[in-house]
Amino acid sequence: MIPPLTLPQTTPPIVIIGAGGIVKDAHLPAYQLANFPVAGIFDLNPEKAQSLASAFNIPQVYASLPELIAQAPPNAVFDIALPASEILATLRLIPDGSACLIQKPMGEDLTQAEEILQLCRAKELVAGINFQLRYAPAILAARHLLNQGLLGELVDIEINVNVYTPWHLWDFLFKLPRTEILYHSIHYVDLVRSFLGNPQGIYAKTTKHPHMAQLASVRSNIIMDYGSTVRANILTNHCHQFGLTNQQSYIKLEGTKGAVKIKLGLLMDYPKGVPDAFEYVILKPNQEPQWQTMKIEGSWFPHAFIGAMAQVMLAAEGSITLPDNSVEDCIYTMACVEAAYKSSALGGVPIADGF
Structure with a gap:
């Protein structure tokens, strides 16, 4: 028997920033499967946000990011599903002490990843990165x-x-x-x-x-x-x-x-x-x-996205100290990625010639 995924005892409401394909195909189906409530959604394209709200019975479509921040329930988990370049600016607006799940990658490079880490520490965010595999x-x-x-x-x-x-x-x-x-x-x-x-x-x-x-x-x-x-x-x-x-x-x-x-x-x-x-x-x-x-129930999409969000919720309720996918851990994935690009740029060991 494969033990079930550990789920939180409480399920705080989720507010989603971004209404792209990954939210449609993975985040929202996963949250439906897990019975994680979604309180609202915002996207720069209001039609995309409204379309997902209608399809997934989301009660609130926010007109702007400041409106989402102002009206989000006090215990909300912020699901930040944005391109890497937008993460830092968005995190600066999130209330201190909040719980948030941040779409991977953790910034566009290791420098941005370090800035994200320091900002999460300064704001005391319960922050996980959506490395859901x-x-x-x-x-x-x-x-x-x-x-x-x-x-x-x-x-x-x-x-x-x-x-x-x-x-x-x-x-x-x-x-x-x-x-x-x-x-x-x-x-x-x-x-x-x-x-x-x-x-x-x-x-x-x-x-x-x-x-x-x-x-x-x-x-x-x-x-x-x-x-x-x-x-x-x-x-x-x-x-x-x-x-x-x-x-x-x-x-x-x-x-x-x-x-x-x-x-x-x-x-x-x-x-x-x-x-x-x-x-x-x-x-x-x-x-x-x-x-x-072995027959496995579920797949990478959307089922893995349950676990990524569950880790943030478990940490937010105090059942665990940090999410398994915390920014404190995932910074090292970004360090590996940076090392991979550096290795690729440096190239291999030149072979001897002139024989």
């Missing part, structure tokens, strides 16, 4: 097997994404100097950290593609260095335009006693997706390894 049902199942000792010591994490991503769905990305690692592979960097802690260092190369030349990098290789006995590799290619036959999207965990392979169907044939899959194997003496499948 940590709480996807399949990840929780894998973590349970690991915590039960069934997989042994975790020695290998491999994440391989070879898909065709329709980047045009996120038009703001076309103006940014950083794309793939900051907005996609960051999920996997954070996930690896959630299992193995902070790495000793990062090796990375992130590249563009001629068919997506308007974007910054859209393919990445990232090695997270955990010493001589643990391997952690992230490989992403968003440009596989050759049909579903050889698309793949998986997370593989290998321990000394067993292994898990999770298929992330959401990313294949996006946004329609294909079914997820959860396979695992546990070694038994004098027996050939037998892979088995």
Whole structure:
């Protein structure tokens, strides 16, 4: 049996800043599933906010951000679903001592992330970052097997994404100097950290593609260095335009006693997706390894978003000291991302020549 996700004893009202696609497709469906009440929503485009309010029975559409701040219930959780460039300015307006869930990434670079961290400390915010893959049902199942000792010591994490991503769905990305690692592979960097802690260092190369030349990098290789006995590799290619036959999207965990392979169907044939899959194997003496499948209820979208918000609510009510996804922890995911970009810019070790 996989233990259920820990939910708060109390569910304070949520006010949402931003009404983009991620709010429509993930935040609001997740909150409905969890019975988390949404008190109101604001977006610079009033029609988008009103559309979501109608679709999800949200009682209040605020005319402006100051109106949302002024009229939000005193115990509200602020769900800040905005581009990274808007986070700092928005946090400055949030009442001191408030609880808030901040859309990833935690700023556009490590400098902004540090400013966000210092501001959250100064304002004593109960602040979490929406690195929700940590709480996807399949990840929780894998973590349970690991915590039960069934997989042994975790020695290998491999994440391989070879898909065709329709980047045009996120038009703001076309103006940014950083794309793939900051907005996609960051999920996997954070996930690896959630299992193995902070790495000793990062090796990375992130590249563009001629068919997506308007974007910054859209393919990445990232090695997270955990010493001589643990391997952690992230490989992403968003440009596989050759049909579903050889698309793949998986997370593989290998321990000394067993292994898990999770298929992330959401990313294949996006946004329609294909079914997820959860396979695992546990070694038994004098027996050939037998892979088995486990039925997992729920998927990355929208179910993982329940866990990200639940952590903030649990901390706000005092059931835990800090959210698992607190700004105090997630700053290190941003540090890893910054190191990856630095490694990519520095390049590899030159090979000898002149033979």
